Amino acid sequence: MENKLIVSLSPHVHSGDSIQKNMYGVLIALIPAFIVSLVFYGLGALVVTATSVIACLFFEWAIAKFLLKKESTTICDGSAVITGVLLAFNLPSNLPIWIIVIGALFAIGVGKMSFGGLGNNPFNPALAGRVFLLLSFPVQMTTWPQVGQLASYVDVETAATPLAIMKGVIKGAPGMSLDQLPDSLSLFLGNNGGCLGEVSAAALLLGLVYMLWKKIISWHIPVSIILTVFVFAGIMHLVDPTKYVAPWIHLISGGLLLGAVFMATDYVTSPMSKKGMLIFGVCIGVLTMVIRIKGAYPEGMSFAILIMNAFTPLINMYCKPKRFGEVAKKK
Template sequence: MSELAIVSSSPHAHSGSSVQRIMLDVIIALVPAMAAATYAFGWDAIRLISACVLACVASEGVSRKWMGRDLGVEDLSAVITGILLAFNLPPSLPTWMAVVGSVFAIVICKQLFGGIGYNPFNPALAGRVMLLISFPVFMTTWSTWGIPAPLAVDAITTATPLGLVKTAIATTGELPFTFNGATALQLFVGNQNGCIGEVSAAALLLGGLYMLVRRCISWHIPVAYLGTVTLFSAILWLHHPQQNLNPGFHLLAGGLMLGAIFMATDMVTSPVTKRGMLVFGAGCGLLTMLVRKWGGYPEGVSFAILLMNAVTPLINRATRPRVFGAVKKKKA
């Protein structure tokens, strides 16, 4: 033998999965939502997505080199962070702000914690919340620019649907519109105002389905998340239908679908046990609804997920599976 044989510890077989492949699958799953965003917001969507992706990848590469890490950007995780951050921005946001958010997400929230695998918080969400707190006006200005004319006629515009509801309840004490089949369809296909990635629940669900099939996510977090939101909003709605919209609205409006399918399921920042995932998803749902109903912001998905990220290690610890054989030992 001219070449030396490879010797390693068992196992000598591998499923063939890789971090890069998982990331690539997530990117593929994001394509329908990117298409919907581009359809709804046109140039602004392309502008923000490319700005965020480029800024994320560049800052990942530079900071890794600077911190002397041997990993490059080829694991594609920075691309996902970029896309997801862009998805969480309003279409009219200036490019430079998107870049600032991207650099913050990658350098502060990811690389300073040790890089891929070590960040406690979802970098894209942390970037978004930083922007939201730093530039509240820009981050909550919803232009109707770019919404294609045929859909714009009946589009729920000028503010996000959740914003409309919140303002109306606060000022008049009444709901601004009724939620019926027509509005549901509007929200479902992507005819609403909001951040560029959250417009179309249908596109997001399609991506989620792909990730489920490719085993990038398991059903536990999205189902627990959406289920809790449904339950919570159903209780409110049944209790007081004049003040609360029905669960259908809560499911389809705002960033819930994006959050439940793509953000809360981020592997690094969510629990590893199945039971933990259920707890995590339920916690996200509860916090989201608390913010939506009683919080200062109309939407609470980002805050809910970030808060749950913080308790992920705790959830992992609390939901540690019972070791096989951890039973009372019969005397032998």
């Protein structure tokens, strides 16, 4: 019998790495953002993150064991934990536990396991769960607690996020002004309202540096997203600085860095070639800004990534590398 080369499903790793090693490397990179969320949101951050991680682990184990009838589960490879943490990082710190559990069930059950588990899912599971909750529970998902209420969980005071203020100014909402935005230092450090993991640009950039240093990800997707948003936002700011904020404000507001660093770079749902990654990142940056400026929601990062996840197979086909031994066609 002839020997056959069998290629398994992505993610493909080499150089002595393993899926488990890289997954836990991502978790280490998420630690600074988690610490900042605890500093600014206290008990709420802990409850939301713990609930999301435990629920994701349970649903992955239960679905694999009882529905898919698998002898072994994959809850120890780190992917379910990352899904739980990233889902929590896309939620408000006062979200009720039962809604978090529903989001975890959708992320794992629908976004991941229904396609066959790790390596088969076409969409980022955490973002699928987040968008499902946003469409199903829009009031709860857009009620943002003020920072500093460390001992509170559900009964908290709320406030508008920086992106909500920007959207209000663009739409001409009465009483909205760009002067209401926090200063750049507060936005950079995380002293502002928003989802758990998106508030501190500094913590997210630390995670990016760590993952680049450990070669867990490459620079192509995050840098292409950041540069595209900077250029797009810069053009809009030059057109009307009274209506559109400076480009660096867009970069450190909302979930842009969280999405660019930790979710757009997902091994399974992003392109494999460097050229494909650049195309992928540029398109995400453009879609994010279009939704932020013209869309109904203040934030567009989640929708942009999910849309481009759907185009990943097409990008992979377009950017297919040249086959070894192929004869070039004569012009």
